[in-house]
Amino acid sequence: MKKLILTATMIVMAVAMCQAKNPIKGNGNEKKDARTIENYTAISVADGIALNFSRDQLSGIVVSADENVCEYIVTEVIGGELVIRFKTGETVKPKKDVVVTVPNNGTVTALTVGANSKFNIKEEIVVEGMTLKLMGGAQVEMKLDARQTVQVEMIGNAKCELTGKAAEMKLVMEGGAKFNGYNFKTKNAACELAGSSDAKIQCNDRIDVADLTGNSTLYFKGDCEIGKVSLKGGSTLGNR
Template sequence: MKSLKTLLMAAALVAVNTLSFAKANTNKSFGSEDRHLSGFNAVSVAGSFDVYITQGSSESVKVEAPDDVIDRIVTEVEGGVLKIYNKKNNGMTWNWNGNKKIVVYVSIKDVNMVSLAGSGDVYFKGGLHAPSLKLKLAGSGDLTGKVDVRSLESSLSGSGDITISGRAESSSVSVVGSGDFTGQNLATANTIVKVAGSGDARVNATDKLEASVVGSGDVHYTGAVKNVTSSKAGSGDVSRM
């Protein structure tokens, strides 16, 4: 009986401590910092942040995060690239596991690349305009946005997804892994798409489509495309939507 009482008391203490920790974690105050950065035309994100990119007449970076971790969010410009990542702690990369998302707002004038590595999400739903643009995704995060470009190059490796709408004269898509490229609302003239793995690609073309599939993934296409060439190795398929 005594051992049972001791066990119940221990369980009660664990429950109280767990609730106290959860409450403290939930009630952490959030801070906001304007990082005074400029001179970048590309954005590289590594981590579990939510990043919102807008294109305008000025450059700015704002970070919203809990007060006790906001200084661990590094934003720096190197070689024209705005890098956003976690500061290392004792040689190890630190990751935020709290209930609320760490959010970074980026305003950019000219852009030629957006890349994401990790489990974060990057949004540019207001649209990005450029002569040429590269989108790179590695990991389980998502890239979602709208573009108006002459040339678009999208590469996806891992389990994340790229969802793009807008216009591009030419588009090149590479999918490696289990992620998906969703671009049926991206109007293009010419598209080259390569899928290796179990991921899928959805594209839209009017003049020419070159599609290759290796593995179990699929390429689905729409648009009044006049010339379609395809190759397959595995159980995947190339088909009209």
């Protein structure tokens, strides 16, 4: 029985190794795959896939990628969140940029960007409020017009550049994250930075800094009141 179990284990390992040695390589022929999708208010994107918002996209979504890669791109709604990723267990090496285009209709209020996904959303997104979560080297540029609060959470060398405006911003960063919001107008801002993170914000009413630790830097511009401030570990708070 032990030999049988060992043999079965070796077979599974061999199959896994074969799969690892045979990644799906893009053939360079671009395909646009239109997909029908159920309603969602949040989006999670990972695996280096880019996201685009377009007012020309009235419904559904469009996946743009190598024609032999499209079938390995998962787009499914789980608990109201559109999850965009490659199929589990597959190693995909596209030649063409993998871009998923969704409607720009103001219904998305939460966006999670996973490891190494990079995108620049050209159109302005108008929403009541938005929660952005970036991790693991994610890079995002976007323009927001938020009537209420924009909450930004960043870890692990993530980078984000926001333009536009919001009534309030809450910013939490750690692990060398970088945020540029000099052209993102807010009335009130609440910030927490750790682990050599770097942020630049514009604030025109009040700024509160709950924690600024681990050699982090926070620069702000605008005529705002400085509220609560906690600086530790060689961190810097300055007006520029």
